[in-house]
Every structure is written in structure tokens, then in C-alpha cells.
Amino acid sequence: MRSVFQWLLRLFMGAVVIAALGLAFVYYFASRSLPDYNADYSVDGLSNDTEIVRDNANVPHIFGPTAEDVYFGLGFAHAQDRLWQMTVMRRTAQGRLSELFGERTLKVDELLRRFDFYTLATKSLSVQDDETRAALDAYAKGVNAWIKTVNDEALGRGAPEFFLFPPEIAYWRPADSLAIVKLMGLQLSGHLSEEVLRAQTSLLVGEEGLKDILPDDPSDAVAALPDFAALFPSTPKNFKIAKAETDFLNPVPTRRMAGASNSWAAMPQRSAAGGTLLANDPHLGFTAPAIWYLARLELPTGGIIGATIPGMPVVLVGRGQQVGWAITSSHLDDQDAFIEKLNPSNPKEYLTPDGYKPFETRRTIINVKDGSPVTITLRWTENGPVIPGSQYDLGLITPKGHVASLAWTTLSAQDTSLMAGLKLMQAQSAEQALDVMSRTFVAPSQNLTVVDNDTIAMRVIGALPKRHQDHQTQGRMPAPGWIATNRWQGMLPTSDAPSVRNPNSGILGNTNNKMTDRPYPNHISFSWGDTQRVHRWKGLMQGREVHTRDSFIEAQLDTVSYTARSLLPLVAGELWYTGEAAPEGTPEARRQQALKMLADWNGEMNEHLPEPLIYSAWMRRLQDKLIRDDLGPLADKYTHVEPVFIERVFRDISGASRWCDIKQSTAKETCSDMARIALDEALLWIDQTHGGNLEALHWGDAHEAHHDHAVLGDLPLLRNIVNIRQSTSGGDNTLMRGLTSGEDPAPFTNVHGAGYRGVYDFADPDSSVFVISTGQSGHPLSRHYDDLGELWRRGEYIPMSLDPELARAAAVGITMLRPN
Structure with missing residues (x-):
């Protein structure tokens, strides 16, 4: 027996030793790709000595005699810290993910091939000016210099992830950068999804119901539209909503995830220090590392x-x-879906205003890891590429004998957006910045806020589609593509873009709210990204006569929900302080406790409080109960609370209280009944998922920020190393926006928000501050993988100084690049 025990012990110890050696082996090779920031490199493609000084937050300060040398240095630094991220983004834009990941990314590749981003990017090289082409070429040479260094010196393939995939890394090309611009355009575009959802909803509830559930901004008149069924009578209404096959590396944003942001600026007379102020926090999906x-x-x-x-x-x-600039999503309607009629005698043709014409076609092959190559035929109409019915749920609203196509400003082979950005960096005044961006920026459309020492200004930039006055759906739903008046009539002149300069109030800003009342067809959009945050922002800006850098930071980090403050009195008005105290331990007592807690709450979505979770669960359940019997499975598409819809219902605007009555029941439910039932069900859900003691709840436990590694984040063991989790405040409608996933089983997970925050004070520019949500490095073993993330979570920043001596004083390394 003793001998058996001894052998078992030896086997166990041997296994431990082998496992330890294995881990040491893995760590050694993975750590080989950690870059040495204190090194000299002789590189090809560089004209002059270039210096990269990395401060103590690993922010590279790049110095070189010429602009090309500096862009070379930036490409080198990007590749040192984010080579895997860059490679995945390039493959996504090219539609070549399946070469690495197999069939799980095939659907993504098919869609990106149909958009044809890379072909368009390659063509657009010819419309860039010489300075831009030189910058793109120098940047690509910088990236390639690091790839060559990795290969020559066997530096762990450049990133740990490459050990799981073929080691070959294609050299960077100038067109790769232009393709990534288009990929960002995809991640910021949500109008196609909105059009499809509007069409689906119209089929079920008609025009009146559509005005309630997807209302226009309440400060604008509602335009009358035909029912979608009137345009396409043969479209079935009993469609089933299929769950997405996979979200793995899918760049297509789900509803409400198509970009958001905040920016605001103050003139010198509204600044305590006498200089202009500017704050910006663009919102995108969280990843590890951050996109920024x-x-x-x-x-x-x-x-x-x-x-x-x-x-x-x-x-x-x-x-x-001299100049600062910020961007927010303009929500310009830059996408239109068209239903194209096929020729019954020849499905290779589609109907146009001039009769049937053949599709423009091209075959392309997608190579699939561990699978057979897949050949698809790309089809383009005069309106744009044909999008398969399996994408965006287009097949559910496309009648038999028809296909769907897409017009989109991002699908331009004359795209000079990156050129505009390069020239913006050289602007010496706000006027110069506005001029160059308005003339040369194409897509994706943004609100550009610029300031100099005495000027603040905001302007919509990007191509503005021109629509006909008689467009059947005004671009709000898919329209017949063979009718001339439904098609784009070119682009509006850039002078038509909304703009404001040095307002009388001395302050301007945007939270993705509606910024113009111009009527169709010269409008900007019917669907805006915010109807809520802007009210809180106005209050904070008007609450001070003068502002400081710190007051702008306070606004950026504000977590008070205007939505909660406005909806709770409406929804809970007939429930608060009514009836006698219920016996302890009963559902009625628990409801009364929740109502009392909410009555004493100021609407602050603080991670340490229970009330934000109670409120959020209640509103989510309430909306689902209001719409489920009318929309059926389509209700699953409404993943986030629509505050204006709830308000319309409980104020009974245009008879919207009819949503409170459940059609399938014999009784007639009132809105007060629905509010009470929804609260009881929400509290039951909370009890099952978070525990029964309401006062012990913490919003941050449910509203945990998920910065997940796009590839390794789902793998056992590795997920604990590469994923970053943080308890966070804020919510869907707070200025410090932390958009929830809306998906069960964890609907309040924080998945989308300000991956970058910056506040610039031009009274003392070097006192400006910024931060990102993770760290600068994309290497999980680097101390800079997540070091800025904790500062970001706590609402802290790092200095944003142009003082070279300050950068050198606490540098973590100085890299010298010398011509080979």
C-alpha cells in the first residue's frame, strides 16, 4: 500500500513539474514578443533618425525631421503594441477571417466581400494627394519595419496570438489603412438595421403603432408614411426572428451599438481661466485592448x-x-435599403426606371480553414451591392422574386476621408480645420467640434445624400429600387451641412441629439442617437456661469439619469404611497419597499446603489409586457428601453395607452396595472439572479464593464488573463454612458461606452488630460495591457502634454530608429 502511495505521489509530482515546465515554456515564447522600448533599430524605408519616447503611461512621443519620418515612427509603434489587433482588423475589412478561424467567420467574410471594402480602398488610393500617399506609404513602411524585425530576431511572432495561427504576417500596404477607415464606417452605421426593424414593425402594427414604438424626436413633427405592406403586399407577416448565428468578430453593430459620443466646448467668456475648453468622449464597443x-x-x-x-x-x-478637435456620431441618414425586382424571365436582371438591366457581377473565393473554399457571386445594382437575405434580417421583408440592395456613402471609391484627417492635424485655426474637413471628408459622417484660442464651432461633415421630395419612404424603410424618385439624386452641397460658430450662449455641444429642424428632404436624419442625455447636459452647462477643465470632467463623468427622473413619476405615479402596509415577506411588501427606495432616489446610476438595478429591471420588463402581445418574437429586437415610447404610453399621447391592454386577455388592463405587474416580475427576476435583499444590491455587480479579447476571450483559463472586468456606474442614458447589452442572461452588462476621454484647456494647453479604457499594449503579459483601465474606471486621467521634457522625465523607454 505504501509503495502504491509513493508511486502515486511521484506521478503527481512529475505531472506538476511537467505542467510547470510547460507553463514556463509557454511564458518564455509568449514573452518574447514583448517589445523592448529601450532599443536602437536599423530599419529599411526610413530617411532620417527618428525617436520614440514612451512616457510612464506608454504613450509614444514621436520625433523626426520630416512628417514621413514621424508617420513611419507611428506605424512602428502601432505594430509594436497592437500588431494582432491590426491584423484582425485588416482581415475583417478584406473578408479573410475564415482563413484563420474557419466556418465560424464565414458569414462575416461573405458580407464584407459584398461590401467590397478592399477593392474600393485600393481604387481610392488614386484620389489621395501626394502628401497623403507619402504619409500612407511611410506609415506602412514603419509597420513593415517592425514585422521584419520580429521575423529577423525571432521575437515571438510579434504577439502571443500568432502562436495559435499560421506564422506568416503579410506586410502592410497603404490600401490597408484606407480599408480600416471603411471598417470603422461599418461600425458606426446603424440606419440599415433601423430601416429593417421599422419595416418589420410596420407589417405588424401599421403606421399608428410605428409612431409609438419608434417615434421621431418629440420636438419634431411626425411625417406620414405608407405602411410597408402597402409598398410590398406580398411580404409575409408571420416571420420568425432567428437568433444571430455568432457574434464572433462580427463588425456589424447591433441596434443601439452603432456609435455614440459626447462633445462640448466653451468660449473664453464662459471659461474661468479665459481660454476655450473642449471635452470629447467617443463611444464604441469595449474590447481588450481598446480600439483607441x-x-x-x-x-x-x-x-x-x-x-x-x-x-x-x-x-x-x-x-x-493652437487647435483642438472632437467628433460625435452625427446619425446622418447615409444608408438606404432598396428592394429590387428580378426579371421573372431572367433572374440575372433587375428592374430599373429604364427597364431591366443585368447585375454587375464578379465571383470571389473565400478560403476556409479546415474546410473547402467557398465561391460567391457578388452582385451590384445601380443603387449599390446586393445584400443576402440572411444579413440584417433582410430576407424577412423581401418579397419573393426580389432582392435587397444598399446605397451607402461609405461605398465610395473616391473616399478622401483619411486625407482630410491628415490635413486637420496641420490646421492652425478652427476655420482651417472646418474648411478642410467639410471639403474632403466623405464617410462615416460625424459632428466635428473644433476650437482655437478664441473660437468654438461645430459642423456636420461627410457626404449628405440628396433624396427626392416624392421618395415613398423618405429613406426610413426599404423602398422599391426601380422607381426613380426613390433613388438618391446625388449629394447635397457641403454648404448645406448644419453648422454653428461662436453661439451667443458661449457653449455648444452634442450628445448625438437632434441638431437641426430642417424638414425632409434637406433634413439630416429621422433617427437620432439621443433624446435623453442632452437634457442632463443642458442643465449642467447652464448651472454655471463659467466653466473649468474640472467642471467639464465632472460633466463627462456624470451618472445622473434624466430618463429615470422623468419616467419614474409617470410610471409609478399611481403606485407610490397607495394602500396599507403589506405583511412582511409578501410580494406586496417587497413591492412597497422597492417603491419607497425609488421614491427617495435621485436618479444617480451609481455602481454602489441598489436603486439603478431595480429601476432598470422594472423598465425593461415593463416595455416587454407592453409590446410582446403586439410584436410577438419581434419584441426580442427591442433590447433596450425606448424612453419616448414609455412616455407616450403613460401620457396617452395620440391614444398610445392602448399598448397597456393585453389583447390575449379577457380583462382590460390599465397602464397602472401593467406597471404593478411588471415591477413584481422584475423583483422576482432580481431575487432569482441577484438575491432577495434589495438594500444589499449593487448596480455595479450587474453593470460590469466587459473589455473582452476578441479571439481569446472565450477560451478556458486564458479568459481570466486576457479579459478585463470592472464594476462601473452609468447606464444607457447617462452622460457617462455605459450602454447595456440588452441580452439575457446578463442584460445589464456594460458593453459600449467611452473608450477614450479627453478634456482640453487652451488657457493652459499642457494641463489638458486624456485616458483610454484599457492600456496601450495589446500584449496580455505587458504591464501596459490594463494599467490605464483602473484610472478610467475611477474617472481619472493622465496628462496630455506636448512638453517633450515632461515625456522624457519619466520615460519607460526611448526607441531610436535609424536608416539602414
């Missing part, structure tokens, strides 16, 4: 510092010594 990468470029025209996206040689948001 902080950098400082010392160009011949002056120093620039701010946030870049690896793969592109441009500071997208940031400041120079």
Missing part, C-alpha cells in the same frame, strides 16, 4: 497629441498647440 491608442506626433507644422486607431496614421481626436 494614445500618441503624440511632432510634425513640422507643430505637435499633435490625442487618440489614434492602430492601422491609420492619423490622430482622430485630440489637440495641437
Whole structure:
């Protein structure tokens, strides 16, 4: 017996030793790709010595004699820290993910091939000016210099992820950067999804119901539209909503995830220090590492510092010594879906205003890891590419004998958006910045806010589709593509873009709210990204005569929900303080306790409080009960509370209280009944998922920010290393926006928000601050993988200084690049 025990012990110890050696072996090779920031490199493609000084937050400060040298240095730094991220983004834009990931990304590749981003990016190289082509070429050479260094010095393939996939890394090309611009356009575009949902909802509830559940901004008149069924009578109404096959590496945003942001600016007379102020926090889906990468470029025209996206040689948001710039999603309606009628005698043709014409077609092959290559035929109409019915649920609203196509400003082979960004960095005044961006920026449309020492201004930039006055759906739902008046009539002149400069109030801003009342067809959009946050922002801006950098930071980090403050009195009005105290332990007593807690709550979505969870669960359950019997499975598409819909129902605007009556029941339910029942069901859900003691709940436990690694984040053991989790405040409708997933079983997980925050004070530019939501490095073993994330969670920032000596004083490394 003793001998058996001894052998078992030896086997166990041997297994431990082998496991330890295995882990050490893995760690050694994975750590080989950690870059040495204190090194000299002789590289090809560089004209002059270039210096990369990395401050103690690992922000590279890049110094070189020429702009091309600096862009080379940025490409080198991006590749050192984010090579895997850049590779995946490039493959996504090219539609080549399946070569690495097999069939699970085949649907993504099919869609990206149909958009044909890479072909369009390659064609658009010819319309860039010489300076832009030189910048793109220098940046690509910088990326390739690091790839060559990795290969020559066996530096762990450049990133740990490459050990799981073929080691070959294609060299970077200038067109790759332009393709990533288009990929970002996809991630910021949501109008196609909105059109399809509007059409589906119209089929079930008609025009009147559509005005309630998908209302226009209440400050604007509601335009009359035909029912979708009137346009396409043969479209079936008994459609089933299929669950998405996979979200793995899918760049198509789900509803409410198509980009958001905040920006605001103050003129010197509204600033305590006498200089202009600017704040910006663009919102995107959370990832590890973040999409943003902080950098400082010392160009011949002056120093620039701010946030870049690896793969592109441009500071997208940031400041120079004289000018600061910020962006928010404009929600310009830059997408229109069309239903194209096939020729019954020849399905290779489609109907146009001039009769049937053949599709423009091209075959393309998608190589699939561990599978057979897949050949698809790309089809384009005069309106745009044909999109399969399996994408965006288009098949559910496309009648038999028809296909759907897409017109979209991003699908331009004359796209000079990146050129505009490069010229913006050289602007010496707000007027110069506005001029160059309005003339040369194409897509995706943004609200550009710029400031200099005495000017603040905001302008919509990007191509503005021109629609005919007689367009049947005004671009709000898919329309017959063979009717000439439904088609785009070209683009509006750039002078038609809404803009504001030096307002009398001395303050301007945007939270993705409606910014113009111009009527169709010269409007901007019917669907805006915010009807709520803007009210809180106005209150904070008007609450002070003058502002400071710190007051702008306070607004950026504000977690009070205007929505909660406005909806609770409506929904709970007939439930508060009514009836006698219920016996302890009963559902009625629990409901009364919840109502009392909400009555004493100020609407602050603080991670340590229970009330935000009670409120959020209640409103979510209430909306589902209001719409489920009318929409059936389509109700699953309404993943987030629509505040204006709830308000319409409980104020009975245009008879909207009819949504409170459940059609399948014999009794006639009132809105007060629905509110009470929804609260009881929400409390039951809370009890089952978070525990029964209401006062012990914490919003942050449910509203945990998920910064997940896109590839390794689902793997056992590795997920604990590569994923970043943080308890967070905020919510769907707070200025410090933390958009919830809306998906069971964890509907309040924080998945979308400000991956970058910056506040710029031009009274003392070097006192400006910024931060990103993770860290600068994409290497999970680097201490800079998540070091900025904790600062971000706590609402802290790091200095945003152009002082080179300050960067050198606490540098974590100085890299010298020398011509080979």
C-alpha cells in the first residue's frame, strides 16, 4: 500500500513539474514578443533618425525631421503594441477571417466581400494627394519595419496570438489603412438595421403603432408614411426572428451599438481661466485592448497629441498647440435599403426606371480553414451591392422574386476621408480645420467640434445624400429600387451641412441629439442617437456661469439619469404611497419597499446603489409586457428601453395607452396595472439572479464593464488573463454612458461606452488630460495591457502634454530608429 502511495505521489509530482515546465515554456515564447522600448533599430524605408519616447503611461512621443519620418515612427509603434489587433482588423475589412478561424467567420467574410471594402480602398488610393500617399506609404513602411524585425530576431511572432495561427504576417500596404477607415464606417452605421426593424414593425402594427414604438424626436413633427405592406403586399407577416448565428468578430453593430459620443466646448467668456475648453468622449464597443491608442506626433507644422486607431496614421481626436478637435456620431441618414425586382424571365436582371438591366457581377473565393473554399457571386445594382437575405434580417421583408440592395456613402471609391484627417492635424485655426474637413471628408459622417484660442464651432461633415421630395419612404424603410424618385439624386452641397460658430450662449455641444429642424428632404436624419442625455447636459452647462477643465470632467463623468427622473413619476405615479402596509415577506411588501427606495432616489446610476438595478429591471420588463402581445418574437429586437415610447404610453399621447391592454386577455388592463405587474416580475427576476435583499444590491455587480479579447476571450483559463472586468456606474442614458447589452442572461452588462476621454484647456494647453479604457499594449503579459483601465474606471486621467521634457522625465523607454 505504501509503495502504491509513493508511486502515486511521484506521478503527481512529475505531472506538476511537467505542467510547470510547460507553463514556463509557454511564458518564455509568449514573452518574447514583448517589445523592448529601450532599443536602437536599423530599419529599411526610413530617411532620417527618428525617436520614440514612451512616457510612464506608454504613450509614444514621436520625433523626426520630416512628417514621413514621424508617420513611419507611428506605424512602428502601432505594430509594436497592437500588431494582432491590426491584423484582425485588416482581415475583417478584406473578408479573410475564415482563413484563420474557419466556418465560424464565414458569414462575416461573405458580407464584407459584398461590401467590397478592399477593392474600393485600393481604387481610392488614386484620389489621395501626394502628401497623403507619402504619409500612407511611410506609415506602412514603419509597420513593415517592425514585422521584419520580429521575423529577423525571432521575437515571438510579434504577439502571443500568432502562436495559435499560421506564422506568416503579410506586410502592410497603404490600401490597408484606407480599408480600416471603411471598417470603422461599418461600425458606426446603424440606419440599415433601423430601416429593417421599422419595416418589420410596420407589417405588424401599421403606421399608428410605428409612431409609438419608434417615434421621431418629440420636438419634431411626425411625417406620414405608407405602411410597408402597402409598398410590398406580398411580404409575409408571420416571420420568425432567428437568433444571430455568432457574434464572433462580427463588425456589424447591433441596434443601439452603432456609435455614440459626447462633445462640448466653451468660449473664453464662459471659461474661468479665459481660454476655450473642449471635452470629447467617443463611444464604441469595449474590447481588450481598446480600439483607441494614445500618441503624440511632432510634425513640422507643430505637435499633435490625442487618440489614434492602430492601422491609420492619423490622430482622430485630440489637440495641437493652437487647435483642438472632437467628433460625435452625427446619425446622418447615409444608408438606404432598396428592394429590387428580378426579371421573372431572367433572374440575372433587375428592374430599373429604364427597364431591366443585368447585375454587375464578379465571383470571389473565400478560403476556409479546415474546410473547402467557398465561391460567391457578388452582385451590384445601380443603387449599390446586393445584400443576402440572411444579413440584417433582410430576407424577412423581401418579397419573393426580389432582392435587397444598399446605397451607402461609405461605398465610395473616391473616399478622401483619411486625407482630410491628415490635413486637420496641420490646421492652425478652427476655420482651417472646418474648411478642410467639410471639403474632403466623405464617410462615416460625424459632428466635428473644433476650437482655437478664441473660437468654438461645430459642423456636420461627410457626404449628405440628396433624396427626392416624392421618395415613398423618405429613406426610413426599404423602398422599391426601380422607381426613380426613390433613388438618391446625388449629394447635397457641403454648404448645406448644419453648422454653428461662436453661439451667443458661449457653449455648444452634442450628445448625438437632434441638431437641426430642417424638414425632409434637406433634413439630416429621422433617427437620432439621443433624446435623453442632452437634457442632463443642458442643465449642467447652464448651472454655471463659467466653466473649468474640472467642471467639464465632472460633466463627462456624470451618472445622473434624466430618463429615470422623468419616467419614474409617470410610471409609478399611481403606485407610490397607495394602500396599507403589506405583511412582511409578501410580494406586496417587497413591492412597497422597492417603491419607497425609488421614491427617495435621485436618479444617480451609481455602481454602489441598489436603486439603478431595480429601476432598470422594472423598465425593461415593463416595455416587454407592453409590446410582446403586439410584436410577438419581434419584441426580442427591442433590447433596450425606448424612453419616448414609455412616455407616450403613460401620457396617452395620440391614444398610445392602448399598448397597456393585453389583447390575449379577457380583462382590460390599465397602464397602472401593467406597471404593478411588471415591477413584481422584475423583483422576482432580481431575487432569482441577484438575491432577495434589495438594500444589499449593487448596480455595479450587474453593470460590469466587459473589455473582452476578441479571439481569446472565450477560451478556458486564458479568459481570466486576457479579459478585463470592472464594476462601473452609468447606464444607457447617462452622460457617462455605459450602454447595456440588452441580452439575457446578463442584460445589464456594460458593453459600449467611452473608450477614450479627453478634456482640453487652451488657457493652459499642457494641463489638458486624456485616458483610454484599457492600456496601450495589446500584449496580455505587458504591464501596459490594463494599467490605464483602473484610472478610467475611477474617472481619472493622465496628462496630455506636448512638453517633450515632461515625456522624457519619466520615460519607460526611448526607441531610436535609424536608416539602414
